[in-house]
Structure formats: C-alpha cells, structure tokens
Amino acid sequence: MKTITLIAILALALAPIALAEGTDDTMSKGSLELGVWDASTSGNQDLVSEHESTEGGPIIGLDLLLVGKSVTADINSEVRDSSHQRHDLDLTLVRRMVRWTTNYTALPHRLPHDSLENLEAATKHARQLWHTDYDPGRQYEIDYDVLTTRIELQPSGLGALTVGAGWYAQERNGHRQSMTISHCEGCHVQSQTRKVDEKTDGPTLDVSFVAGTGSVRASYQAFETRYGTRSIDNAYDNAIHPETRLPVFDDRLQYEGQTLPYDLAADLDRSVMQIEYAANDVGGFAVGAAGTWSETENLYSGVKSDYAGFTAHAARAFDNGLRLRWNGRYYSLDTDDFFVDTIERVGIAGPAAGRTYRQVYGFDPDFLRLSATNRDTLESRLDLSKKFSFGTLRAEWKFQNIDREYYEVVVGETDTTTNVLGLSWVARPKKGLRTEIRYRHGFVDNPFMSIDAACSTLESLDAASPMAPTSAQYYTSHEARIADTTASPESWDDIRLKLAYTKGASTLTGSYSAWSGENDSGDLTNWEKGNQSFTLTYMMLPAPGFSWYAGLGWYDMELESGACVPLFDG
Amino acid sequence: MAGFWFQPADPFELGVDLVYTVGDASMDQIMISAPEWAAKYPNQSWDFTQTHTFSDLDLTRIDAELWGKMHFATKYWLRASYRYAEVEDDQPYITDSTGDASWYGLSVGREF
Numbered sequence: 001m002k003t004i005t006l007i008a009i010l011a012l013a014l015a016p017i018a019l020a021e022g023t024d025d026t027m028s029k030g031s032l033e034l035g036v037w038d039a040s041t042s043g044n045q046d047l048v049s050e051h052e053s054t055e056g057g058p059i060i061g062l063d064l065l066l067v068g069k070s071v072t073a074d075i076n077s078e079v080r081d082s083s084h085q086r087h088d089l090d091l092t093l094v095r096r097m098v099r100w101t102t103n104y105t106a107l108p109h110r111l112p113h114d115s116l117e118n119l120e121a122a123t124k125h126a127r128q129l130w131h132t133d134y135d136p137g138r139q140y141e142i143d144y145d146v147l148t149t150r151i152e153l154q155p156s157g158l159g160a161l162t163v164g165a166g167w168y169a170q171e172r173n174g175h176r177q178s179m180t181i182s183h184c185e186g187c188h189v190q191s192q193t194r195k196v197d198e199k200t201d202g203p204t205l206d207v208s209f210v211a212g213t214g215s216v217r218a219s220y221q222a223f224e225t226r227y228g229t230r231s232i233d234n235a236y237d238n239a240i241h242p243e244t245r246l247p248v249f250d251d252r253l254q255y256e257g258q259t260l261p262y263d264l265a266a267d268l269d270r271s272v273m274q275i276e277y278a279a280n281d282v283g284g285f286a287v288g289a290a291g292t293w294s295e296t297e298n299l300y301s302g303v304k305s306d307y308a309g310f311t312a313h314a315a316r317a318f319d320n321g322l323r324l325r326w327n328g329r330y331y332s333l334d335t336d337d338f339f340v341d342t343i344e345r346v347g348i349a350g351p352a353a354g355r356t357y358r359q360v361y362g363f364d365p366d367f368l369r370l371s372a373t374n375r376d377t378l379e380s381r382l383d384l385s386k387k388f389s390f391g392t393l394r395a396e397w398k399f400q401n402i403d404r405e406y407y408e409v410v411v412g413e414t415d416t417t418t419n420v421l422g423l424s425w426v427a428r429p430k431k432g433l434r435t436e437i438r439y440r441h442g443f444v445d446n447p448f449m450s451i452d453a454a455c456s457t458l459e460s461l462d463a464a465s466p467m468a469p470t471s472a473q474y475y476t477s478h479e480a481r482i483a484d485t486t487a488s489p490e491s492w493d494d495i496r497l498k499l500a501y502t503k504g505a506s507t508l509t510g511s512y513s514a515w516s517g518e519n520d521s522g523d524l525t526n527w528e529k530g531n532q533s534f535t536l537t538y539m540m541l542p543a544p545g546f547s548w549y550a551g552l553g554w555y556d557m558e559l560e561s562g563a564c565v566p567l568f569d570g
Numbered sequence: 571m572a573g574f575w576f577q578p579a580d581p582f583e584l585g586v587d588l589v590y591t592v593g594d595a596s597m598d599q600i601m602i603s604a605p606e607w608a609a610k611y612p613n614q615s616w617d618f619t620q621t622h623t624f625s626d627l628d629l630t631r632i633d634a635e636l637w638g639k640m641h642f643a644t645k646y647w648l649r650a651s652y653r654y655a656e657v658e659d660d661q662p663y664i665t666d667s668t669g670d671a672s673w674y675g676l677s678v679g680r681e682f
Contacts, residue, residue, distance in 0.1 A: 028682055029681075029682055030681070030682045031679055031680065031681045031682065032679060032680050032682070033649070033677050033678070033679035033680075034677060034678060034679070035649070035675055035676050035677020035678060036675065036676060036677075037673060037674065037675030037676075038673075038674060038675075039671055039672060039673045039674070040671070040672050041669065041670070041671040041672075042669065042670055042671075043666075043668050043669030043670060044657075044659075044665070044666060044667050044668060044669040045669050045671065046665075046667060046669075047629070047631075047657045047659075047667045047669070048631075048655050048656065048657040048667075048669045048670055048671050049655065049669075049671045052671075052673075054671055054673070059675050059676075059677040061677075061679070064682070112665065114664070114665070115664060115665065117664060118664050544577075545576065545577035545578065546574070546575070546576050546577070547574065547575045548572070548573065548574035548575075549571075549572065549573055549574070550571070550572040551571045551572070552571075553571075563600075565600065565618070
C-alpha cells in the first residue's frame, strides 16, 4: 500500500506538469480514465473468475509520457480494486544520469475448498474413514502482489560506469484450506482455515563498466522469506483400535491424543552474487563468461543449500554467411545432510506393550536424509546456421550431463546424460509468405528414475490381527517393490511447423507441433507421453473503420503409465 | 475465438470478442488381472469398473466481451463495457465448478 501511495503522489506531482501543454520546455501526452465497475455472479466462482475480483470498484487508468528538459517520465497505471492493480513508472532525471524504474502488480487468486464429503466409510462398530471441516463453506483467496524498483546512476564524465540499487518485495496474503489426519481410531481427515501472510523481500546492488572492447558487471542480491503464520494447531485423536477401542497402536505412531502444530512453513534467507564479463572481439568472436554463487538457508532446520555456477558463450558471423553460437554452463548444487530422528514411542497395550516398534520388529525408522539435488552438471549448446537461396538452415546440438552425489537412477549409476540434435529450415518462398520447419530428437542415457518404487511382490501370510508375528508390515511390503517408475523420456521426437501469409489487408497464421517420448529402460517401466497442438488464425482489415479476426486452437495429450493396485484383505 | 472492431462513424467505436473453450480428459479403466485372487476370495468385491470415471473432466467455458467508446468535446471519451464468462462442468465429482459472472463498467477519459 505504501507503494501505491508513493506512485499516486508522484503521479499527482507530475500531472500538473503534464497538463502544462504547449510550453516550450515540456512535451507531454497521455490519457486519464476514471469510472466505476460492478459485477454479478452465480454458481461456483473458483474457475470462472479465478484471478478476478467480483466485488466492484473504481476504474482508474493513467497513461502518461512527459518529456522535459531534464526529466522524462513514463507512467502507466491501472486500478480495478485494492487486490487487482498494476503500476509501471520509468523516470529519468538530470539529463539521463539518474534512471528510476518501478513496477507493481497485485492480483487476487481464488482457491478451491474441498468439502471432503467423499471421505466417509464405516464398519459395523466404528468409523474407518471420516472427516471434519471446521470452517465449511469458507471462500478461500490469496492476494498476491510484487514490487520491483531500481535506480541507476551514471555519473557525468564517467559514462562507462553505472551503479544500480533496487528492492524486490513479494507478498501473499489471505487464507487457504489446510488438512491433516489422525490415525488408527479411523483415518480422521481434519480441515481448518489457514492464514497465509508470506513476504519475500530484499535489496539488489550492482555495478557495471562498459568500454569499447567489452563490459564487466557485478551484482549482489539478498532475500528474506518470512511467514507471519508459521503453523496452525490441531487436536489429534487418540489412536485406539476401531473395533476393540484399546490403545494398541501407540508404538506405531509418532503422535496422537494431543494438540500439535502442523502445516509448518520455514523462514528462508537467500543471497546471490554474480560477476559477468563480456568481450566484443576475441579472434573475431564475441565472448563472455559469468560466475554465480548462491546460498539458501532454512532457518527452522538450519539446513543450507549452496549453488555455484559458471557460464561461457561465444558467437561469430563468418564471411561466407555461416553463423556460430555456443554457450555452456557448469554448476554444482550442495545441500546439507539431515538426520531424521523418529519419535519411537512405547506401546501401552496389546502385543507391543512395553516395547517400541523397533524392538518388536527390528526395523530402524531413523534415517539420514541425503539430498537428491546434490549434483555437478555440465551443459552445452551449439548452434550453426547459414543462409541459402532456398532459406536459412540451422543445426543444433544440446548436451547435458548430471552427475548426482547420492541419488541413483539405475542401480550403481548416478549419471544422466542427455543429447538433443535438431535441424530447422526457415524460408520466405514468396512475398508475404514465411514458413518454418523444426525437428529435434533427444536421447538420454539413464533417464531420471525412481528405482523399486512400485509393485510390491509381497504375498503375506494369513494373520489373526495386524499385531500377530506373521502379519505383514508396511516396510516389508515397501522392501518387496520391484518396479522402476518415471515421468522422464528415454528418447523423444519434437516437430514444429509454422506458417504466416500476408496478402493485402489479410493475414493468415498457423502452427502445428507434436512431441512424443517414451521410456521402458527400467524394470516394469512402461511410460509413454505424446502431445499435439494446432492453431490457425485469420485477421482481416477490409476497410479503414473495420477489422475482424477468427481463430482456432486444439491441443491433445495422451499419457500411458503402468500402475499396480495392492490388494489388502483384513 | 472470433471478434471485430468497428468504427461506423468518427466519434464511435465498437468492439466484440468471443472465446469458446472445450476441455475434456479421461483415463482408461483399471483392469485387475489377477483371477487367482478373485478365485481365492470369492466373497470379496474388488470393483474398479467405475473408478476411472472419478477423474473425468468435461469443462466448457465461454468468454464474451462487448465495449463501446464515444469521443466527445475533442479530447474526451465515454466508454461502456460488458463482459460475460461462464463455466459449465459436465462431469462434476465432489465439487461442481459450474458458474458464471458478468462484469460491467462505465468510465470517462481525457487525452492530454
């Protein structure tokens, strides 16, 4: 709201200058629009007005360009209500030595409210699955707003030097549905209204020096993410047997029968430092390199994640019409390990009385969490293009190697290597006609895979109860899984066609794209995905005061993936 | 989608935009290929014949906008607008997303 006030004050301050038309020193043009709007609704608004207010409000539109002797201002503002507005300001002062840019956008977002009514199933003696919505019928909404502001100084006499400073602020405020579950007396799903008041903000600083032969730039950003509401409390049910009403599950649960916080959000700190260098001519090539270092810290757990990335690029246009472009990147991600120390409670009734689950079954529930994102990655992209009489041909080769520290995509293998080869042809076979055809083929060694993630082969023995020694346990079922699952292709093909034709006052544009990929490289892995899209648009301006258009868009996607349905009896 | 812009006389402008969107999605039926299980537990009912229909989506959306603008007194204009949006949920499951909304506005503007 401070931003709105600031921009409004500035706009009001500039408006009289802008209105002083015809003076020798000032040129201004633009428009101001004022009005009112309202809305009427019926039925569910979650989709039909997902990102729009229906409360009514003012119509305020300001479009102003002011060019003075030492001041240039470009202001665009649009206000629908407090949660739906946009303001853009570009200001140059002191003969362009000071440049100030500010953008502010606010949008509402309606969120669905699950009634949970399908979560009801009962046995003869007790509920097995039930729900409680503590705020039924509540309309959920989060208002989102983001502000970026930046001021640049280019001192007189030091035109090659630019010093910049800015501020970034993003807020999400409102309420959403939050669910949790109590176990064993029945699966009791509980729903509450959770307040959302999240803010991410911080400064940006940068300095750059541009010379005739190249440029150097250094920047630093620091962001803090803070949650005004870090969690909400829920009163969890006692874990008792649904039929016998005895507390026989205490050794199997970390929590029950008390009020505990859930839906936790952790505050974060993040800093990013970057240094860039570019040279206009090194052996005929335009080249550049950059380094980026970033650290993110979870202030709740103390876990830190570090990123270090280095990029390089080179480009040259040769005399024979050949153009070459190459860019590469190496980066590493390193996130701290975290030991998960499970709360191991002692049973108070039944066969596990006086013992923990570990003592009964010998299963160790504690584990060291090793980040699957830890990796060293090398990327390269090479483009070669040449103009011919029949059009421009371009060849492309993309390469990526991900070397993970811990996560295995095949037993004993942590590397994924991707190659993409592409060829495109752009032509203008006759006046007003432009055609483009592009084909790419990708192939992957060891695509991302979750090993032994589905299809348990466990066939448990008959048992009188879940506590009987012969009864199968969930961990034994998990350990018997044999299927590797994925949502990443082992190979894929991508084709795109584009056409644009303009004749007189008419323009026809069309496009078609198709992508298909598959992966059957793992055990019982059978993943296939294909999508196609088609667009056609016709626009015509038959007379100076009349224009019309018509268009058609079509999209189709098919996904095939195997699944196993575990069957339980009892 | 389709639309037009029309200026029948110098001070008047008229614009119409229409968008009609249809989206549907479905999944294949779940087949339990375990006759030995069914033979072993004949009294159990593992009926997945309707499960795939729970994920069906069939949505139709209409967006229509009509606006008119009249210029007067050299640099002033009056604008009136009406917009209608409708979502028809033909496969509701738990929540029916069917709904509609109309927005209408009136404003006056000045060019500098």
